[in-house]
Amino acid sequence: xxxKIWKAELQCVRSMTITVPKDSRALSVHxxxxxxxxxxxxxxxxxxxxxxxxxxxxxxxIPEDIRLSYIGTFLTGDGSLEFHLYxxxxxxxxxxxxxxxxxxxxxxx
Numbered sequence: 001x002x003x004k005i006w007k008a009e010l011q012c013v014r015s016m017t018i019t020v021p022k023d024s025r026a027l028s029v030h031x032x033x034x035x036x037x038x039x040x041x042x043x044x045x046x047x048x049x050x051x052x053x054x055x056x057x058x059x060x061x062i063p064e065d066i067r068l069s070y071i072g073t074f075l076t077g078d079g080s081l082e083f084h085l086y087x088x089x090x091x092x093x094x095x096x097x098x099x100x101x102x103x104x105x106x107x108x109x
């Protein structure tokens with residue numbers, strides 16, 4: 001199996017979807033000529049799949065109800081803005097408790 005390195009130019013938006021071959025591995029993200037670029041190690045012979053990426057700036061809250069894998073951090077050209085790129089790897093599902101257990105009401109034994 002022969003692998004290659006692919007790159008994809010990103011936009012500075014919260015959420016984006018890119019298409020790469022199945023089982024690709026995100027390697028890093030950097031600013032190239034003023035635009036963020038992410039690199040993937042890919043096997044181009046595998047079928048394509050969509051991958052969802054999320055971008056956050058420093059001091060923003062990161063959602064806790066989804067599983068994320070950190071890819072990297074990059075700075076804008078003058079260094080005034082910092083962005084952090086993650087890949088969505090799944091959702092965390094919480095079972096809703098039965099009514100009356102954790103709803104803040106006092107329960108009687």
